[in-house]
Amino acid sequence: xxxxxxxxxxxxxxxxxxxxxxxxxxxxxxxxxxxxxxxxxxxxxxxxxxxxxxxxxxxxxxxxxxxxxxxxxxxxxxxxxxxxxxxxxxxxxxxxxxxxxxxxxxxxxxxxxxxxxxxxxxxxxxxxxxxxxxxxxxxxxxxxxxxxxxxxxxxxxxxxxxxxxxxxxxxxxxxxxxxxxxxxxxxxxxxxxxxxxxxxxxxxxxxxxxxxxxxxxxxxxxxxxxxxxxxxxxxxxxxxxxxxxxxxxxxx
Amino acid sequence: xxxxxxxxxxxxxxxxxxxxxxxxxxxxxxxxxxxxxxxxxxxxxxxxxxxxxxxxxxxxxxxxxxxxxxxxxxxxxxxxxxxxxxxxxxxxxxxxxxxxxxxxxxxxxxxxxxxxxxxxxxxxxxxxxxxxxxxxxxxxxxxxxxxxxxxxxxxxxxxxxxxxxxxxxxxxxxxxxxxxxxxxxxxxxxxxxxxxxxxxxxxxxxxxxxxxxxxxxxxxxxxxxxxxxxxxxxxxxxxxxxxxxxxxxxxxxxxxxxxxxxxxxxxx
Numbered sequence: 348x349x350x351x352x353x354x355x356x357x358x359x360x361x362x363x364x365x366x367x368x369x370x371x372x373x374x375x376x377x378x379x380x381x382x383x384x385x386x387x388x389x390x391x392x393x394x395x396x397x398x399x400x401x402x403x404x405x406x407x408x409x410x411x412x413x414x415x416x417x418x419x420x421x422x423x424x425x426x427x428x429x430x431x432x433x434x435x436x437x438x439x440x441x442x443x444x445x446x447x448x449x450x451x452x453x454x455x456x457x458x459x460x461x462x463x464x465x466x467x468x469x470x471x472x473x474x475x476x477x478x479x480x481x482x483x484x485x486x487x488x489x490x491x492x493x494x495x496x497x498x499x500x501x502x503x504x505x506x507x508x509x510x511x512x513x514x515x516x517x518x519x520x521x522x523x524x525x526x527x528x529x530x531x532x533x534x535x536x537x538x539x540x541x542x543x544x545x546x547x548x549x550x551x552x553x554x555x556x557x558x559x560x561x562x563x564x565x566x567x568x569x570x571x572x573x574x575x576x577x578x579x580x581x582x583x584x585x586x587x588x589x590x591x592x593x594x595x596x597x598x599x
Numbered sequence: 600x601x602x603x604x605x606x607x608x609x610x611x612x613x614x615x616x617x618x619x620x621x622x623x624x625x626x627x628x629x630x631x632x633x634x635x636x637x638x639x640x641x642x643x644x645x646x647x648x649x650x651x652x653x654x655x656x657x658x659x660x661x662x663x664x665x666x667x668x669x670x671x672x673x674x675x676x677x678x679x680x681x682x683x684x685x686x687x688x689x690x691x692x693x694x695x696x697x698x699x700x701x702x703x704x705x706x707x708x709x710x711x712x713x714x715x716x717x718x719x720x721x722x723x724x725x726x727x728x729x730x731x732x733x734x735x736x737x738x739x740x741x742x743x744x745x746x747x748x749x750x751x752x753x754x755x756x757x758x759x760x761x762x763x764x765x766x767x768x769x770x771x772x773x774x775x776x777x778x779x780x781x782x783x784x785x786x787x788x789x790x791x792x793x794x795x796x797x798x799x800x801x802x803x804x805x806x807x808x809x810x811x812x813x814x815x816x817x818x819x820x821x822x823x824x825x826x827x828x829x830x831x832x833x834x835x836x837x838x839x840x841x842x843x844x845x846x847x848x849x850x851x852x853x854x855x856x857x858x859x860x861x862x863x864x865x866x867x
Contacts (some may be wrong), residue, residue, distance in 0.1 A: 376600070
């Protein structure tokens with residue numbers, strides 16, 4: 348079909364970070380379907396290669412750069428390589444996220460540091476690194492992927508929740524600071540996602556019954572919003588985190 | 600992925616669609632393929648929009664409706680169901696700021712208060728109540744409420760608008776929670792400062808009026824288009840009970856201008 352009005356990324360150059368959750372491919376494929384070339388950054392153990400495969404069928408350029416998302420040096424080098432290769436960067440999608448569940452009193456200092464470094468510091472580093480190019484261009488779109496846990500708590504998840512809350516505020520305040528430089532910073536807050544096609548209808552688990560949508564989400568439930576927030580048609584949208592969660596937050 | 604953004608064969612009903620943001624949302628949805636029923640009190644502006652929609656090759660009706668009057672609303676949806684057979688999407692877009700409302704609280708009459716709350720809040724409830732049973736029987740539907748930045752914060756001498764639009768916010772949550780099980784999603788657009796008379800976003804006037812908006816300009820009505828299409832389309836099916844601010848960052852920093860915080864070195 349023709350690209351619907353407002354959802355065109357033709358000729359745009361995007362960077363997306365990968366993790367181990369298996370969602371990166373759906374997001375990267377959405378960006379290429381809308382017309383963007385995509386560079387994926389992440390570790391060897393991430394879903395980077397799977398993402399490359401999923402995104403490559405749309406006739407756009409898709410490259411991967413092995414990157415340690417907790418290292419400024421590694422990120423700066425990858426971003427520089429991507430700028431050399433693509434000529435510029437228009438879109439940054441901070442997708443990579445780690446998670447763990449443990450009672451708060453048992454969380455070690457190194458678990459705290461690793462989680463915060465991977466979820467939050469990596470976002471600081473990629474925004475800063477890509478920001479140099481966007482500030483020069485006086486144009487750019489940053490989309491920070493976060494979750495309902497940015498604004499609500501969860502047992503055994505104090506540190507992941509704290510990292511998501513921090514990302515929420517990084518999004519709002521960076522949007523203010525870079526707003527007049529033509530850069531838009533927004534976020535997408537995911538609800539409970541699964542990459543399985545649908546929940547087992549015969550035995551809906553507790554969460555399925557509790558959600559107003561009566562089903563868990565899929566990364567594809569977020570893809571059109573990702574394209575919108577990456578496109579020029581969202582120019583008046585800034586500093587927002589949009590929650591796509593089947594109504595879970597309306598309940599909370 | 601992008602094919603989900605089509606509105607072909609969808610019937611959209613919108614209140615207050617004759618001017619400003621409503622008009623632009625109508626035209627964008629028509630270009631995406633929707634048939635449109637436009638309801639407002641004054642017939643002339645909605646007839647004009649309806650003609651434009653028909654010019655785009657879509658079915659359209661303009662129906663003069665007082666959305667604060669429940670028998671008018673019943674008549675509206677009876678006509679829609681007769682003519683179109685179904686309603687897929689409802690946009691609760693009606694709202695007013697009355698000239699006489701910007702007064703100290705002790706000067707606001709009972710009548711002003713009641714009309715303000717009726718137009719800004721009750722119309723959304725009445726229309727949703729009228730059509731949600733049909734949507735549920737039809738396997739689902741989408742309701743989009745239109746609030747305002749004033750739904751989340753106060754405004755000086757701005758009682759009915761702020762209270763009504765704040766009511767819209769929590770009505771959205773209540774409907775999202777309650778109607779989700781029938782396949783009906785309810786979401787809410789939160790427009791910032793989008794004056795309809797400013798047509799060039801880069802003009803000095805737009806910049807002057809947008810000096811306290813983080814991106815440095817006011818919004819344009821046409822910027823509502825892609826968002827309206829998204830919320831009316833099946834692309835947003837997993838979004839429910841959500842608020843979408845389109846305000847240039849106005850709500851991200853609260854209400855005060857925050858662009859000139861001082862630089863202070865970190866010392867431990």
